[in-house]
Amino acid sequence: MKKWFKRAWLLLLTFALTLPLAACSTEKVQTIRLSEVTRSIFYAPQYVALAKGFFEEEGLKVELTTAWGGDKVMTALLSNGADVGLVGSETSIYVYARGSNDPVINFAQLTQTDGTFLVSRNPVDNFSWEQLKGSTFLGQRKGGMPQMVGEFVLKQHGIDPHADLKLIQNIDFANISSAFASGTGDYVQLFEPTASIFEKEGRGHIVASFGTESGFVPYTTFMAKQSFMKNNAETVEKFTRAIYKAQQWVETSPPAEVAEVIQPYFEDTGLDIIETVIERYKSQGSFATDPILDEDEWNNLQDIMDEAGELPEYVEHEDLVNTSVAESILK
Known part of the structure; x- marks a missing residue:
């Protein structure tokens, strides 16, 4: 009886000491x-x-x-x-x-x-930004960083995005890549890994980086x-x-x-x-x-x-x- 009582007492004491430590660890x-x-x-x-x-x-x-x-x-x-x-x-x-x-x-x-890349639907030899003029450009959401940096870079290369391009900005961010894949646009501004996946699958071709053009x-x-x-x-x-x-x-x-x-x-x-x-x-x-x-x-x-x-x-x-x-x- 005494041995049982002593064993039970030790178990209770161990539990009592362990519980505060566990609580402290959680906190x-x-x-x-x-x-x-x-x-x-x-x-x-x-x-x-x-x-x-x-x-x-x-x-x-x-x-x-x-x-x-x-x-x-x-x-x-x-x-x-x-x-x-x-x-x-x-x-x-x-x-x-x-x-x-x-x-x-x-x-x-x-x-x-910037983390986006310019992707062309068709292969482009000796790409120059001038080639974008007159094209349909699938851009990003108005007022967001991708679109603003995109416009900034285009203007640096003498392109007015609203006059020299057919600029599409009414597609939700999450659906831009699927819109391009389904045939919308000659060029698109994409994040990775989508840009590289499209290139690997032959759906598009990375021709320029907005990140290298925009500065820090x-x-x-x-x-x-x-x-x-x-x-x-x-x-x-x-x-x-x-x-x-x-x-x-x-x-x-x-x-x-x-x-x-x-x-x-x-x-x-x-x-x-x-x-x-x-x-x-x-x-x-x-x-x-x-x-x-x-x-x-x-x-x-x-x-x-x-x-x-x-x-x-x-x-x-x-x-x-x-x-x-x-x-x-x-x-």
Whole structure:
């Protein structure tokens, strides 16, 4: 009887000691709801951070959803349906211009060039931008970064997108590639891996990169409402540190290794295509190597928006960009 009582007492004591430890362990993990604008190899460092456990190392559990559109990401943020958004910085300017009392702040840059490519339906020998004149061009959503950068690049090459082209902009972002595949347009502006898949299947031919033509710009950044950043400063720092680890890993790793790590996020895309895309993006410096969104890039963004007639008002870098978190991590 005494032995049974002693054994039961020891089991009860062990349970009592273990329960608080388990509770503490659970409390250390914070869930972050992350909404990405689309699913693209362009965001490879983000998937590396997820796949290699960099978020977990910081005590974060990231729940990733794909919104399929910048407006949808911003809606999720503003309605508290997401904590962090991965989307073009222009969206934060649009919200700010409407007089938001809780602006959306850019705190970590992921990509630093445009990520789209010009795809021709037919093979083109010795491509020149002049060849686009008179063609039907399947563009991106009006007011979005892809379309604004596209127009900026076209104008740099002496092409008025609204006068020299038959410009189509009324197709939803998620359906642009299928519209081109079904026969709409002579040229289309596509993200990867779609551009390379079309080329491999003979549906189109990559003839130019908008990323190499537009210069450095905060094309895609992580952002959150000002109130979230204020109330979750430590969490934002942990999130940014995980992204920085991933950026450095991608920078120093061969494309084949990066492709293998992120393939689970692109199950319908062959490993060879993923590797090709990674190599292409790395060669043109599309992946930011640190999370800092500097003032020159911010000003270049607003120049592009202004050229496209989409800049509602000029916004100072310090009003919508927080570099203090990224700078402290780099130190």
